[in-house]
Amino acid sequence: MDELCAGDIMTRAVITARPDTKLREIADLLVRHRISGVPVVDEENRVVGIVSETDLIDEEKRHAHIPRTALYGVMPVPDEVWVAAFEEGDQLTAAQLMTHRVVTLPETTSAREVAEEMLSRHVNRIPITRDGRLVGIVTRADVLRAVAAHWRRG
Numbered sequence: 001m002d003e004l005c006a007g008d009i010m011t012r013a014v015i016t017a018r019p020d021t022k023l024r025e026i027a028d029l030l031v032r033h034r035i036s037g038v039p040v041v042d043e044e045n046r047v048v049g050i051v052s053e054t055d056l057i058d059e060e061k062r063h064a065h066i067p068r069t070a071l072y073g074v075m076p077v078p079d080e081v082w083v084a085a086f087e088e089g090d091q092l093t094a095a096q097l098m099t100h101r102v103v104t105l106p107e108t109t110s111a112r113e114v115a116e117e118m119l120s121r122h123v124n125r126i127p128i129t130r131d132g133r134l135v136g137i138v139t140r141a142d143v144l145r146a147v148a149a150h151w152r153r154g
Contacts, residue, residue, distance in 0.1 A: 006114050007107035009146040010128045010136030016041045017051060019095035026051050026094060035139075037125050039102070040094045045133045049098030052124070056097075104129045107136065115143045 017026050017038045029038060030053060037052035104127045105114060114126055118140065128136040 004111040004146055004150075005107065006105055006109045006111060006126075006128045006138055007136070009111050009114075009142045010107065010138045011142060012136045014039060014127070014134060014137045016134065017094045018042075019048060019093060019098075021094045023051075023056060023092045023094070023097060027056055030056070039127045039134060039137065040098045041134055047102050047104050047127045047129065047134055049094065049100050050102045050125070050127070051094050051098045055099065102127060104134075105138075106130065111138075111143065111146055114138050118143065 015029055015033050015035060015038050017029065017040050019040055019042065021040070026038060030036065037050055037055075039047050040049035040051060042048050103117060103121055103123060105117065107128050107130050109128075117126060118124070118138075125137055125139045127134055128138055
């Protein structure tokens with residue numbers, strides 16, 4: 001596996017989102033493509049964040065973007081305020097919930113280094129870049145496939 005680099009093991013057809021993509025759409029992408037996270041890219045295909053399953057199911061993180069008066073008001077909250085808060089939560093975008101500090105690596109990084117970065121940073125995926133632009137993604141499954149292929153070759 002030492003001779004492999006990120007470009008050799010990465011998935012090239014990366015499912016991505018834009019900063020203005022609604023969370024409902026991201027959840028649909030994850031389910032439909034059977035993936036656990038998506039890089040968020042700008043118009044130049046530069047990685048600006050990442051949204052994972054954890055981000056979507058973390059109620060505290062989502063609620064941080066819903067008006068606190070609707071959630072924790074001291075006085076009874078009118079129904080229309082609750083409805084507005086729910087709709088606002090439903091309308092959250094990738095930019096509001098994404099992890100902004102994303103580890104990216106160039107496609108020339110060794111596969112072993114990619115795996116080490118995943119382990120040391122406790123991440124499940126690392127976007128792979130060329131000249132600062134997204135060209136692929138390496139997931140734990142990609143690393144496992146590379147290891148299994150290496151073992152088969154003996």
